[in-house]
Structures are given as C-alpha cells and as structure tokens.
Amino acid sequence: MGPWRYVFATMITMGLCGLWHGAGWTYVVWGLWHGFGLVVCRAWQQLKWPLPPVLGWAITFAFVMAGWVLFRSSSFEAASALFASLAGAGGVGGTLQSAKLLAAAALVSALVPSAHELKDKLCRPRPAFAAGGAVLAVYCLLEVGQGAPVNFIYFQF
Amino acid sequence: MKVRPRTDESDDRKWRRFVASFLGVLLGGIVTVYLFVVLVDPYDVIPVSLPLERRIVSISQRHMYPQIVRSRRFDSLILGTSTSALLDPALLSKKFGVRFVNLTMDAATAWEQSTILNYFQRVAGPPKVVIIGVDGVWCVESADRARVTFRGFPYWLYDDETWNDYFNLFNLGTVEIAGRMVGYQLGLYPERVRYDGYRVFMPPEPAYDLARARKHIWGGRSPEVPVEAPPLPLSPNERSTLRFPALDWLDTSLANLPESSLKILAFMPVHVAAQPRPGTHEGALEAECKARITDIARKRGAKAIDWRVHSALTRNDANYWDPLHYRLPIAARIADELQKAVLEGATSPGNEYRILVP
Numbered sequence: 001m002g003p004w005r006y007v008f009a010t011m012i013t014m015g016l017c018g019l020w021h022g023a024g025w026t027y028v029v030w031g032l033w034h035g036f037g038l039v040v041c042r043a044w045q046q047l048k049w050p051l052p053p054v055l056g057w058a059i060t061f062a063f064v065m066a067g068w069v070l071f072r073s074s075s076f077e078a079a080s081a082l083f084a085s086l087a088g089a090g091g092v093g094g095t096l097q098s099a100k101l102l103a104a105a106a107l108v109s110a111l112v113p114s115a116h117e118l119k120d121k122l123c124r125p126r127p128a129f130a131a132g133g134a135v136l137a138v139y140c141l142l143e144v145g146q147g148a149p150v151n152f153i154y155f156q157f
Numbered sequence: 158m159k160v161r162p163r164t165d166e167s168d169d170r171k172w173r174r175f176v177a178s179f180l181g182v183l184l185g186g187i188v189t190v191y192l193f194v195v196l197v198d199p200y201d202v203i204p205v206s207l208p209l210e211r212r213i214v215s216i217s218q219r220h221m222y223p224q225i226v227r228s229r230r231f232d233s234l235i236l237g238t239s240t241s242a243l244l245d246p247a248l249l250s251k252k253f254g255v256r257f258v259n260l261t262m263d264a265a266t267a268w269e270q271s272t273i274l275n276y277f278q279r280v281a282g283p284p285k286v287v288i289i290g291v292d293g294v295w296c297v298e299s300a301d302r303a304r305v306t307f308r309g310f311p312y313w314l315y316d317d318e319t320w321n322d323y324f325n326l327f328n329l330g331t332v333e334i335a336g337r338m339v340g341y342q343l344g345l346y347p348e349r350v351r352y353d354g355y356r357v358f359m360p361p362e363p364a365y366d367l368a369r370a371r372k373h374i375w376g377g378r379s380p381e382v383p384v385e386a387p388p389l390p391l392s393p394n395e396r397s398t399l400r401f402p403a404l405d406w407l408d409t410s411l412a413n414l415p416e417s418s419l420k421i422l423a424f425m426p427v428h429v430a431a432q433p434r435p436g437t438h439e440g441a442l443e444a445e446c447k448a449r450i451t452d453i454a455r456k457r458g459a460k461a462i463d464w465r466v467h468s469a470l471t472r473n474d475a476n477y478w479d480p481l482h483y484r485l486p487i488a489a490r491i492a493d494e495l496q497k498a499v500l501e502g503a504t505s506p507g508n509e510y511r512i513l514v515p
Contacts, residue, residue: 124171125168125171125172125174125175126175127174127175127178129175130174130175130176130178130179130182131178131179131182133179134178134179134180134181134182134183134186135182135186137179137183137186138183138186138187138190139329141187141327142190142327142328142329142332143328143329144328145325145327145328145329146328146329146330
C-alpha cells in the first residue's frame with residue numbers, strides 16, 4: 001500500500017470512528033486527531049529512529065489525553081478554554097481526587113496486557129472461538145429482537 | 158511503504174474454517190432457537206405449533222392476555238389497572254351469570270385498556286358484560302402523548318395480521334416464556350396466573366401488618382383527618398380548555414358496543430390519601446373529569462358507580478395495603494356491592510358508593 005493511500009484510508013477510517021462515537025464535529029475531529037497520530041507514528045517507524053520507551057510512552061499518553069479534552073467538550077470553544085486552563089491560563093491549582101482509584105487504574109493499565117496484545121495472543125482461528133462468537137451473536141440478535149428503539153442522543157451538529 | 162502479509166497459506170485455511178464454523182453455528186443457532194419458539198408458541202399465535210395445553214406462565218400481562226381472549230372461553234371482561242385486579246372473575250361470573258375474564262393490567266393506560274376492549278370485541282364478539290375499573294389514568298392530560306408505559310406494548314399481538322407474529326417471536330423474552338411453557342408441560346414450572354386472568358398480587362392476608370400498611374399509605378406523613386370543604390369551582394375559561402383525551406377513546410369504545418352489552422364504569426375505591434383533597438384545584442379537576450365520564454356513561458347507556466369518594470371505606474387504613482390497593486375481603490365486598498347496585502339498584506346505606514348513572 002502506498003503511503004498516501006495509507007494516509008487517506010487511515011484518516012477516513014478514524015474520522016468515521018469519531019463520528020460513530022457521537023454525531024458532532026468535536027467527535028469527528030477527535031477521530032481525525034487519532035488518525036493523524038497513527039500516520040505520524042507509522043512514518044516515524046519507517047525512519048527507524050527508535051525513541052527511548054519512556055519518551056515514546058509519555059508522548060503517546062499526552063497525545064491521547066489531549067484527544068480526551070476534545071472528546072468530552074461540547075464545542076470547540078469549550079475545548080479551547082480547557083486547553084488554555086491546562087496550559088495555566090486560569091492559574092495553577094486544584095486538588096487530586098480519588099487518589100486510590102487513580103493509583104489502582106494506573107497499576108492495571110501498566111501491568112495488564114493491552115487489548116492489542118491480548119488480541120494478538122488470543123484471536124487465533126480456533127474453532128472454539130468461532131463457536132463461542134457465534135453463540136454470542138445469536139444472543140445479541142435475540143437481545144436486539146426485544147425491540148424498544150432507543151433514541152440517538154448524541155446529535156450535536 | 159509495504160505491508161507484510163499477516164497470514165501464511167495454512168493460516169488462511171484455518172481462518173476459512175473459522176469463518177465456516179462461525180456461520181454454521183450462527184445459522185444453526187438461529188434456526189434451532191426459532192424452531193423452538195415457533196413450536197412451543199408461548200403466545201399461541203402460530204397455526205402450526207405443537208398442540209400443547211398453554212397456560213399463563215408469565216405475569217407479563219400485555220403479552221399473555223391476547224391468547225386468553227382468542228380462546229373465546231369468556232364472554233365478559235373486567236378492565237382497569239391493578240386497582241381492579243383483585244375483582245375475582247369467578248365470583249363475578251356467578252353473580253352475573255356470565256363467564257368473566259379479568260384483563261386488568263398493572264399501570265394500564267387508558268389507551269391500553271381501550272385497545273384490549275376493542276380487541277376482545279373483534280375477536281370474541283361483543284361482551285355480555287364489561288366492567289371498567291375507572292381510575293386516574295382516564296383523566297390524564299397527556300394520555301394521547303404517553304399511550305403506553307415504559308414496559309412497552311406488543312401491538313403485534315393485538316392486530317389482525319399473522320405474518321408479523323413470525324418476526325416478533327425471535328427475542329429473549331419469548332425464548333424465556335417458551336422455556337417456562339416447556340417447564341409447565343414437564344411439571345417443573347407452575348401456572349403464574351389463573352387462565353381467567355385472576356392473580357392475587359398482594360401477600361397472603363395473614364401477613365397483613367397495619368403499621369406497615371400505614372407507612373405505605375401515608376408515606377411518612379402523619380395521617381390527615383379529611384376536611385369536608387366545599388368544591389372549588391373551575392372558571393368557565395379553564396373548563397373549556399381542559400383536555401381529557403382518553404375520554405374520547407372511552408366514548409368511542411362504548412359507542413362501538415351493542416345495546417345488548419351491559420356496560421359498567423366502576424370508580425375504584427382508592428384510599429383518601431391517594432384522592433385529591435376536597436376544595437383544592439386538583440379536586441376540582443377530578444370532579445370535572447368524573448362529571449364528563451358520567452355524561453359519557455349516560456350517553457352510551459352505561460351504568461356508573463363511584464367508590465372513589467371519601468367514605469368510611471376509603472378512610473379506614475385497615476382496608477388497604479397501600480394507598481391504591483385494598484385487601485381481599487374488600488374486593489369481595491366490592492364485587493357484591495357491584496352486583497347489587499347494577500342488577501338491583503341497591504344504594505349504599507353508609508354512602509360508601511354512589512350510583513352516578515343507574
């Protein structure tokens with residue numbers, strides 16, 4: 001696959017993924033933000049200039065956190081205000097809440113294999129997985145058959 | 158930029174088998190579950206289902222009632238919410254000399270009640286006697302906007318189409334009830350509701366505890382001695398703008414019944430704690446709605462009897478489990494008074510009910 005084709009496919013896919021999370025422009029830009037991250041990551045890997053793992057982790061973490069600001073903001077104005085506050089526009093302060101919960105979550109994220117790793121390990125063409133997945137799919141179809149349409153609540157265009 | 162192929166040839170074969178297994182189990186699962194549901198047919202809607210003795214194994218009244226109606230075992234019905242659920246159809250059948258079924262539903266909206274009445278008439282013919290246990294749901298201003306409850310309403314079971322039944326059977330709820338139906342056939346699961354719709358949904362009478370009931374009735378408030386205040390008149394302007402959309406359905410449903418049907422509107426005796434206080438605006442609204450229901454009854458040849466009044470019956474906490482639900486002996490008493498009021502014109506010596514339209 002040529003590089004431009006990869007860029008195009010990734011940006012379209014991630015833009016749509018953003019839209020799937022919510023029908024609002026902030027969600028679309030959030031998806032594109034991740035597409036941009038994937039493209040840069042891939043290009044960097046092609047250069048074969050390995051980063052120290054801690055630095056790579058810190059950049060990825062900050063990148064994803066910046067994305068969450070966009071994700072949880074109701075508008076671009078709100079996101080700008082949040083970014084400005086994070087940069088210290090409103091002064092520096094605040095308190096750390098739920099420190100124990102945060103510590104537990106940090107431990108889990110550091111020690112438990114990522115979903116990506118689990119997928120690579122577990123998602124093999126085993127017949128038992130196929131059967132289990134199919135049974136789950138039948139269950140989902142039956143659940144969908146219950147009806148009761150739910151209104152789509154995310155329209156924010 | 159080149160992408161490394163992720164799988165070799167043997168992996169490809171494995172993935173093909175994986176997909177084939179997935180599709181095989183998926184299709185096999187769908188067919189098996191569907192056949193199970195169609196053959197057991199817990200709602201008795203499929204012509205080719207197994208010839209089982211289908212009983213009411215679920216308390217999902219909205220789903221189970223249509224088959225009772227289609228059985229044509231009954232020629233008369235009781236409608237209403239849970240406030241009329243304890244009226245025993247077997248008892249009323251003896252008193253009126255007909256075959257009653259109790260099709261009241263928990264929190265039944267006026268729309269649902271009208272739908273059931275129309276369905277009964279369409280499928281089982283005009284009822285000999287219909288008793289509508291009237292309460293607040295007929296006077297709700299938003300009745301036409303909120304026609305059903307959060308429980309949903311299976312319209313497909315109440316229409317005259319058969320083809321849509323085949324689609325609607327494929328869901329978890331139906332599978333569960335079909336499982337119970339099989340359990341019933343094997344003697345492992347009991348009938349949940351008598352086939353004439355009667356079910357005592359309250360704890361057994363010996364478990365009655367007045368102190369506990371008072372907590373439910375008054376909700377932590379101190380019991381109030383009702384003050385007899387003069388009714389608050391509504392302004393002509395307010396009267397003309399008041400909306401009771403459900404009363405149009407009541408009027409139409411009653412108008413569609415032949416003269417031979419004995420039509421009874423019975424306002425159920427909820428506790429005074431659940432009735433509007435006299436002399437309040439709320440009380441005036443209820444009085445207006447009641448007056449309009451009485452007019453409909455008069456116009457459509459129905460009888461109307463009102464237990465929803467402040468009386469010795471509705472003031473006595475010991476008659477109730479909670480503000481809406483009276484106890485079993487009271488249900489038997491109402492059935493008795495209903496028969497005497499309707500068939501003999503008997504009035505209540507203690508003014509515990511009023512005959513609004515004889």
